[in-house]
Amino acid sequence: MTRASGENAYDFLGEVALGRGPLALTGEAGAGRVCVTLRGPAAQGELRRALGPQLALVETADGLRIEFAAERLREIAGSSSPLARAVAAAALARRAPPREPRILGVVNVTPDSFSDGGDFADPGRAVEHGLALLAEGAHGLDIGGESARPGSQPVDLDEERRRVLPVIRGLARETRALLSVDTTKSRVAAEALDLGAGLINDVSAGRFDPGMFPLAAARGCELALMHMQGTPLDMQLSPTYGDVVAEVAQFLRERAAAAWGAGVAPEKLWIDPGLGFGKRLEHNLALLARLGELRSLGLSLLVGPSRKSFIEHVRVRALGERAGPPPEARERLGGSVAAAVSCALSGAELLRVHDVRVMAEALRVAVAIRDA
Ligand code: HH2
Numbered sequence: 001m002t003r004a005s006g007e008n009a010y011d012f013l014g015e016v017a018l019g020r021g022p023l024a025l026t027g028e029a030g031a032g033r034v035c036v037t038l039r040g041p042a043a044q045g046e047l048r049r050a051l052g053p054q055l056a057l058v059e060t061a062d063g064l065r066i067e068f069a070a071e072r073l074r075e076i077a078g079s080s081s082p083l084a085r086a087v088a089a090a091a092l093a094r095r096a097p098p099r100e101p102r103i104l105g106v107v108n109v110t111p112d113s114f115s116d117g118g119d120f121a122d123p124g125r126a127v128e129h130g131l132a133l134l135a136e137g138a139h140g141l142d143i144g145g146e147s148a149r150p151g152s153q154p155v156d157l158d159e160e161r162r163r164v165l166p167v168i169r170g171l172a173r174e175t176r177a178l179l180s181v182d183t184t185k186s187r188v189a190a191e192a193l194d195l196g197a198g199l200i201n202d203v204s205a206g207r208f209d210p211g212m213f214p215l216a217a218a219r220g221c222e223l224a225l226m227h228m229q230g231t232p233l234d235m236q237l238s239p240t241y242g243d244v245v246a247e248v249a250q251f252l253r254e255r256a257a258a259a260w261g262a263g264v265a266p267e268k269l270w271i272d273p274g275l276g277f278g279k280r281l282e283h284n285l286a287l288l289a290r291l292g293e294l295r296s297l298g299l300s301l302l303v304g305p306s307r308k309s310f311i312e313h314v315r316v317r318a319l320g321e322r323a324g325p326p327p328e329a330r331e332r333l334g335g336s337v338a339a340a341v342s343c344a345l346s347g348a349e350l351l352r353v354h355d356v357r358v359m360a361e362a363l364r365v366a367v368a369i370r371d372a
Pocket residue numbers: 106108110112113114115116144146147148149182201202203224226272274275302303304305352
């Protein structure tokens with residue numbers, strides 16, 4: 001099916017979940033009420049059964065107008081009826097972005113991460129680092145035990161558990177902030193959730209482990225789905241796209257629909273374009289420049305621009321011969337701030353960053369200027 005990109009892109013998700021003919025959903029949420037107009041086959045009976053009698057259904061020239069109290073959104077998003085979930089998703093699609101994006105501080109418990117490899121491989125140091133990031137203004141922490149840098153090899157399940165679980169256990173004892181586990185393995189994710197994690201950050205978007213979506217559905221936790229072309233081993237060999245933004249949006253739509261089909265409520269889902277994961281400089285820049293298009297999927301948007309190589313590639317492109325030797329990834333602070341501010345102004349709701357204090361200050365000022 002050909003789709004217009006932009007405003008109505010979320011309709012596609014509705015269609016996938018519903019498995020019906022063309023159906024358009026538009027929604028708006030505000031003033032404590034949610035209004036959704038359903039165009040196409042007006043399944044009044046199914047809606048009444050799924051949403052209950054407190055529902056206002058009115059036939060209008062545009063289609064069937066459905067109205068309910070915003071406080072029911074959460075319950076409706078978790079309904080067993082795909083149609084009810086599509087209605088909730090349409091409403092969620094129109095949520096205004098938050099005033100200021102939240103910050104997910106990175107805690108890499110790895111010897112080999114490109115950005116800070118080995119700095120926090122010891123669990124005690126990793127917990128200390130996480131608490132310091134929270135004190136600097138992070139709203140949550142993303143704890144990972146497997147590097148996803150280009151060319152990296154998968155880490156053995158037990159090794160990843162050994163790296164990540166003590167850190168999550170230690171942090172959960174000290175803080176009630178959101179703890180995210182950066183893993184593609186459902187076993188690691190399940191144990192992290194047992195210890196107090198609330199978000200699974202799966203850079204494979206459920207492609208590497210079929211157990212991931214059922215786990216997230218059963219536990220009712222949040223789930224981040226990231227785009228990657230290929231695997232960390234081969235993703236930078238020859239990344240190729242026609243229209244990178246359209247293709248990333250399509251991938252995320254399909255993965256979100258699959259997660260949804262497995263029972264994950266749309267309001268629990270995060271989508272992430274995966275900067276640097278199977279992308280050349282021009283792909284990363286296009287995704288950043290047109291990030292707002294991904295918001296039309298109606299799902300919360302997470303982005304990880306921090307310390308990524310495109311920052312260095314911009315420097316080399318600009319300076320040419322004068323660029324000199326590359327600085328370490330941890331020295332890409334200016335570029336990280338510029339990219340994070342750009343993401344915030346495009347409606348990102350969560351930013352995965354290493355340098356929390358500087359980033360929190362930059363985002364606060366950028367948003368204050370926008371809102372002045
Ligand atoms: N980037 C990295 C790791 N996890 N998760 C999401 N959702 N989005 C990202 O952009 C993202 C991510 C890579 O950064 P880092 O953790 O610093 O390095 P490494 O993968 O080498 O540990």
